[in-house]
Amino acid sequence: MSKKLAAYIFSLFLSGGVEATTLLNSSYDVSRELFIALNTPFEKQWEKTHPGDTLIIKQSHAGSSKQALSILQGLKADVVTYNQVTDVQILHDKGQLIASNWKQRLPDDSSPFYSTMAFLVRKGNPKHIENWSDLARSDVKLIFSNPKTSGNGRYTWLAAWSAADLINGHNYSKIEKFMTQLLKNVEVFDTGGRGATTTFINSEMGDVLISFESEVNTIRDRYPEKGYQVILPSVNIIARFPVTWIDKNIRQNHxxxxxxxxxxYLYTPSAQKIITSFYYRVNNPQLMEKNKNRFPETRFLNIEEVFGSWDQVIKTHFASGGELDKLLAMRHQ
Structure with a gap:
């Protein structure tokens, strides 16, 4: 670049002739690669329709609940793309940062995609893992993220509880016994989903990694030499991924x-195609039919139908003194 051209561009920035818009997306722990793939096409699209305005999308990642807390503490994110409704709702309830009707502002309750829980097992599936019931055997070691700090972990807990409920005919004492043994089998409780993946892959701990279907399929594809296998259990929970803009922040950030x-944009056909390529499910029947080989059938259970409202879920299972705390204490007895 010539000195004259460089000086001209610099003068344009000083005079306001060249603009730049920056968005910060606060997202959950294992979504890095997905949004990297989504951001570039949208940035190009924006610049075509807004000549002279360069768009830069930045990302912030951690456990979904931790991310929400960061925003309440002052992180000026423009949008959030989380993996559980409670982490979005708290931005209204505790901070008045978003509108009360945020779920109605975008289609499908503001959830452009969803997933479910799956198992990643080692080459040849040496422990013969097929379903949730296998995870409570004393010879099986598990890796999944902590339900206290991770939406990924909460969905794992709720999916396992739902399966135990069906297996044991709604017998609470048998569900309690199953979940206690499940907790005994956990080798590491990482704070987020990507930390759990790292423990399973790099530290080679555990026989089974439990994570989102999107994550375990991506990991299998990334390490073909490892021979990992993905197991989708026959009963599962729908994990919805809600999004919203942060009203207070986007006003301040213009x-x-x-x-x-x-x-x-996340609802457009081009974006939905990218989303399914990362093994997330979408509410587009035609696109799901085209990708049916990527998404095996399972029996989906809705959290609200099984457990009640998310407020009730948090109070019963994850609040201080709830089911998780009680059974964590029992696993050491």
Whole structure:
């Protein structure tokens, strides 16, 4: 680049002739690669329709609940793309940062995609893992993220509880026994889903990694030499991935139009195609039919139908003194 051209570009920035819009997406722990793939096409699309305005999308990742807390403590994210409704709702309930009707602002209760829980096992499936009942055997070691800090871990807990409920005919004492043994089998409780993956892959701990279907399939594909296998249990929980713009922050950051357009983009056919390529499920029957080989059938259970509202779920299972705390204490007895 010549000195004259460099000086000209610099003068344009000083004079406001070249603009740049920056969005910060606060997201859950294992979504890095997905949003890297989604961001570039949207940035190019934005710049075509907004000449002279360069768009830069930045990402922040950690456990979904931890991310929500960071926003309540002052992180100026423009949009959130989380993996559980409670982590979005708290931004209204505790911080008045978003509108009360946030779920109605975008289709499908503001969840452009969803997933479920799956098992990643080692080459040849040496422990013969097929379903949730196998995870409570005393010879099986498990890796999954902590339900206290991770949406990934909470969905794992709720899916396992639901399966135990069906297996044991709604007998609470048998469910309690199953879940206690499940907890005894956990070698490491990482704070987030990606930490659990790292423990299973790099530290080579555990016989089974339990994580989102999207994560375990991506890991299998990334390490073909490892011979990992993905097991989808016959009964499962729907894990929805809610999104919203942060009203207070986008007003302060002057990013209203870009933030809304970015989340609306997630529902477009081109974005949904990228999303399914990362093994997330979408509410597009035609696209799901085209990708049916990527998404085996399972019996889906809705959290609200099995457990009641998310507020009730948190109170019963994950609050201090709830089922998780009680059974964690029992596993040492």
């Amino acid at each position: 990013t209203e139009k870009a933030a809304r357009s970015y989340l609306e």
